[in-house]
Amino acid sequence: MELLVASGIGVLTAAGIYLVLRLRTFPVILGTALLTYAVNVFLFASGRLVVGAPPILMDDASRYTDPLPQALVLTAIVISFGMTAVVVMIALGAFLGSDDDHVDDQDGALDPVRKLERAE
């Protein structure tokens, strides 16, 4: 199970980093979303992986799973969800204002591809 979770985090992170390095807003936002998923699973695993054990005090439990990472993940999920919503709105505003969804510098004077696109 450790291998599965670890490789899951790895694949999510790798895909996220690839997408974050893209030029347009949409893939970049998707990339940040993937990265936040990866980090959520990572946080969850930071309390060690335990199957079938309760996180809170119980009379008939012999072993427990660490409850703190679950609380941390909850916080992280809420925050990343809110942040992603904010960035989508701001990026949408920027795109509608300029008809251009590149994330690099606005003028783009050095970008031949964009010049071609503009010319069309």
Next chain:
Amino acid sequence: MSHWIATPIVLPAMVAAFLLLVCRHHLGLQRIFALASGVAMIAIALGLFVQAFDGTITLYQLGDWQAPFGIVLVADRLSTLMVLLTAVLALLVQLHAIGTGWDDRGRHFHTLFQFQLMGIMGAFLTGDVFNLFVFFEVLLIASYGLMIHSGGTRRTQAGTQYVLYNLLGSTLFLFALGTIYAETGTLNMADLAERVRQIDPENSAGIRVAAVLLIIVFAIKAAIAPVHFWLPASYSEAPGPVAALFAIMTKVGAYAIIRIYTLVFPPDLELTQGLIDTWLLPLALIGLTIGMVGVLGATRLDRLVAFSVIGSMGMLSVAVALFTAEGITAALYYVVHSTLATAALFLIVDLVAEHRTRHAELVTAPPVPSAGILGAMFFAAAIAMAGLPPLSGFVGKLLILDAAFDSPLVVWTWAVILTTSLVAVVGFARAGSTVFWKAAEAQERLDADLDDSLTQMDNVESKPETDPRRQPALPLLPIATLLGLLALHTVFSGPVNGFMAATAEQLFSPEPYISTVLETEGKEIEYHGSGEYAEEGDGDGHGEGSGSGEHGEEEGH
């Protein structure tokens, strides 16, 4: 347990909610309550500052749970100093925003401003790293709103970059926190300090990765090269008063570096040897160079100030990266100076760009209204920023140069600091003379053209008024106050430096901090084995009933 430590966080949160829910449609009321809150914050911050002045460390346990299980707020010299600095800056920036009408150009300026203050204050006061992350997010999400206040395409585009960069920073922060928790099993700073010291050096890969990840995160906030790229566009496109408030945001990063790397990963710790002096110091010098060269090369006034922020953060991180008591003393002196000088410059540039025909572009244009006084203020602020005598930038730089004397990189440090100072002086002189000095010339040329065209048209109805509209006094007041504070910071640099030295001493002997946090008892919980819990008050902070020694059983915990 006094509840005053929590008020710098609770008050802005309440005021923000009040502004949003009650005076949403009434700007006048918003201004009144925001200013009242600003004044109250300064009073509270002063109280906390005086309380911590003699080295007292005050602890506040949220929900009365004992650390490390509960979250704590800690007010020591460094925290209260930063809280006071933030409170003063916030009130002045609010005055500027009201005086220039920036708060009227979009919605919810004051609400977002209060939330931003809440985040900043929380980041300075918290004693828990995960809580630090949460307060970072609070201040960031408010800053996203402030950054794109009043809209505009360029601003929202710069805002997108800013948000994305910080989103990545937050993700890295979470990875670092996850690693720390996996390695140590705690997130309380004082508890971390104890546990990190017990980690076997043979088996320390995880915690070393976490230390590096954390410093990258804080370097992003503090705009240290090579992760400073978010800063120029965001700060120059942000509304003037917001950029001035952001002057404290980079300092949050610097504060976090100072706090974590004196408490949790202190310089004498075997595990993280070389992290600060091998990596941070050269990068800080590079950042300083990039910033000051940017000042020289900028084609817009707001970009110029943004690059000077990178430069001054570089200078600050040089002092931090020395990681000696003298270095931190110099850094703390420079933090106050740099915050005030940066804010003053952003506010001046805002007024200049507002009324100039060519806005913030660095080309000659007719003079702005009240060009005399604005020019004088720019001159003073630029002197402070570039670190020329007689203002505090010079004192700060001397302190840093002096502290760097024992560093192995002393030659490099001195050479870079002195050269970049010269570059910055030239950059500021060029900008100042273009905007203020050559403005009269441009006006004459314009008048001549105008006269020509008027005589050609041959109907001289009314010559346009040439005497420039005067600047209203209110926006000038905060700038003058900031410059006055800079002058005071210089005049009283002896006592101030004494206080900073005491602060640095407190940071480098963290035992009182750790014992205060970990040994103060919270409430006690008894477990009776049947799913019922009884709470025992510790006689402190539980109101009247718990003082008599009778502990009534309370259900529902």
